[in-house]
Amino acid sequence: MTSATDVLIVGAGAAGLGAAKALAAQGKSVRVLEAQNRIGGRAFTVTDKFGVPFDWGCAWLHAADRNPFFDDGIAQGVTLQHHDLNLDRLYFGARRATAIEMAKLFKADFELARILEHKTAKGDRLAELIEIGAVGAAAATYTGPMDFAQDTDEISVADLMAAADLDPNFLVREGFGSIVAHWAKDVAVELETPVRRLRWDGPGVVAETPRGEIKAKAAIVTVSMGVLAYGGLRFTPELPLPQEEAIHNLPMGLLTKIPLEIKGDRLGLKPFEDILIERHGHHDVYFLCFPFDCDLVVGFVGGDFAWELSAAGEAAAVDFALQSLTRSLGSDIEKRIGRTAMTDWGANPCTRGAYAAARPGFAGARKALMEPVGERIYFAGEALGGSLIQTCAGARLSGEAAALQVCRHLK
Numbered sequence: 468m469t470s471a472t473d474v475l476i477v478g479a480g481a482a483g484l485g486a487a488k489a490l491a492a493q494g495k496s497v498r499v500l501e502a503q504n505r506i507g508g509r510a511f512t513v514t515d516k517f518g519v520p521f522d523w524g525c526a527w528l529h530a531a532d533r534n535p536f537f538d539d540g541i542a543q544g545v546t547l548q549h550h551d552l553n554l555d556r557l558y559f560g561a562r563r564a565t566a567i568e569m570a571k572l573f574k575a576d577f578e579l580a581r582i583l584e585h586k587t588a589k590g591d592r593l594a595e596l597i598e599i600g601a602v603g604a605a606a607a608t609y610t611g612p613m614d615f616a617q618d619t620d621e622i623s624v625a626d627l628m629a630a631a632d633l634d635p636n637f638l639v640r641e642g643f644g645s646i647v648a649h650w651a652k653d654v655a656v657e658l659e660t661p662v663r664r665l666r667w668d669g670p671g672v673v674a675e676t677p678r679g680e681i682k683a684k685a686a687i688v689t690v691s692m693g694v695l696a697y698g699g700l701r702f703t704p705e706l707p708l709p710q711e712e713a714i715h716n717l718p719m720g721l722l723t724k725i726p727l728e729i730k731g732d733r734l735g736l737k738p739f740e741d742i743l744i745e746r747h748g749h750h751d752v753y754f755l756c757f758p759f760d761c762d763l764v765v766g767f768v769g770g771d772f773a774w775e776l777s778a779a780g781e782a783a784a785v786d787f788a789l790q791s792l793t794r795s796l797g798s799d800i801e802k803r804i805g806r807t808a809m810t811d812w813g814a815n816p817c818t819r820g821a822y823a824a825a826r827p828g829f830a831g832a833r834k835a836l837m838e839p840v841g842e843r844i845y846f847a848g849e850a851l852g853g854s855l856i857q858t859c860a861g862a863r864l865s866g867e868a869a870a871l872q873v874c875r876h877l878k
C-alpha cells in the first residue's frame with residue numbers, strides 16, 4: 468500500500484499527544500484523530516463552571532519527581548501546591564474519629580503498604596488482605612475506591628503492587644488539564660473525527676471515520692479500555708484473542724467528583740484538608756476541602772458506589788454529598804451552597820469510566836496488550852503506563868514508548 472502518512476493516532480489525550488510529539492521529533496508523518504471537539508481527553512480543566520479552574524479529570528501531578536508534566540508546569544509558570552493526600556479527619560457518619568482511631572488508620576495504611584512493598588500477599592484479591600472493622604474499612608476505601616477506582620474485592624494485589632508509590636503529589640491552581648493543553652498546542656489534531664473501525668486486512672491500516680477513510684502504515688490506539696470493551700472502536704479482522712481477552716480483563720473503574728461551591732464560612736477547615744466520611748464501607752465519600760482557598764469542597768466517590776450514583780444522576784449525587792457533609796460537620800451548609808456538578812466519566816461514551824484496573828488473577832493483561840497486532844497496531848494509554856498506570860503521566864510515557872516502538876518497525 469502506498470500511504471502518505473506514516474502513523475495514524477486514535478485519540479488526543481495525553482497518550483496520543485505524547486505519541487504524536489515523539490513521532491514528529493523522529494521525522495515521521497502523523498495524523499491524530501479525535502472523537503471529541505477538544506484535545507486532552509481525561510485531562511480537562513473547566514474554567515466556566517465555578518469561576519475558578521476545575522479539573523474534571525486528572526488533578527494531582529503524581530510522582531512529581533518523575534512526572535514530565537511537573538517540569539512542563541514549572542516552565543509554564545503555574546502555581547503548584549504540594550499535597551500529601553494523608554487524611555486529616557475521618558468521620559463515621561456524624562461522629563469524628565478519635566485520636567486512637569486515627570492512629571489505627573495510619574497503622575492499617577502502613578501495614579498494607581508494607582505487605583505490598585515486601586510482596587508478601589498470598590492471594591490476589593485486595594479485600595482478603597484488609598482487616599475488617601470500621602477503621603480497616605476506611606483504610607480500604609482510601610486505597611481501593613478512592614485511589615484505584617474499584618472496590619477492594621475487584622482489585623488485583625499484583626496489579627496494585629506493580630503501580631509505583633505516587634508521592635510526591637502536587638495540585639495545580641490553573642488546572643492539570645491546562646498544562647496538558649499548553650504542552651500540546653503545537654500538535655495538529657483532527658477534532659470531531661471518531662474512528663468507528665480500524666481495518667488491518669490489507670497492508671497498513673485504514674481508519675473508517677464519518678469524514679471518510681484515512682490510511683497509514685501503522686496506528687497507535689490510545690482510546691480507553693472502556694471504549695474498546697464497548698465496541699466504540701472496532702477492528703477488521705477482529706483483534707487476536709490475547710489482546711481481546713486483555714481488554715476484558717482490564718475493566719474501567721469509576722471515580723466521580725462532586726464539587727460543591729460553599730460560600731462564606733469555611734466550616735473550621737483549612738485549605739487542602741482531606742476528609743473521609745465512612746458510611747458502612749460502601750457509601751464512603753472523600754472531600755478535598757477548599758483547594759487554593761477557593762469556595763469549593765470537592766467530594767469523591769469511587770468503585771461500585773460511583774457507578775450507582777452515575778445511574779442515579781447528578782441531583783442524587785449532589786444531594787448525597789451535601790447530606791454527608793452536613794451530617795458530619797453539622798452546619799448550615801445547605802443555605803450557603805452555590806453551584807454544584809458531577810463529573811460523570813462513566814456515562815461519557817469517549818471514556819466509559821475513569822481508568823482501568825486488572826481483575827484479580829489477571830495482572831498480566833497489561834503486558835499482553837503491549838504486544839503489537841500484525842506489526843502495525845500498537846496500544847498505548849494510561850492502562851499501559853508501567854509503574855505509573857492510571858495516571859496522566861503514565862499515559863504520556865506509554866504514548867511516547869509506543870511511538871519509538873513504531874519507529875523501529877517502520878525503518
Ligand SMILES: Cc1cc2nc3c(=O)[nH]c(=O)nc-3n(C[C@H](O)[C@H](O)[C@H](O)COP(=O)(O)OP(=O)(O)OC[C@H]3O[C@@H](n4cnc5c(N)ncnc54)[C@H](O)[C@@H]3O)c2cc1C
Nearest residue numbers: 478480481482502508509525526527662848849858859862
Ligand atoms: C475523575 C478522574 C480523576 C483522575 N485523577 C487523576 C489525577 O489526579 N492524576 C493523574 O495523573 N491522573 C488522574 N486521572 C487519570 C488520567 O486522567 C488518565 O490516566 C489520563 O488522562 C488518560 O490519558 P489517555 O491518553 O490514556 O486517555 P484519554 O485521555 O481518555 O484519551 C483518549 C482519547 O481518545 C478519544 N477517543 C475515544 N474514542 C475515540 C474514537 N473512536 N475515535 C477517536 N478518538 C476517540 C477520547 O475522546 C480521548 O480524547 C483521573 C481520571 C479521572 C477520570
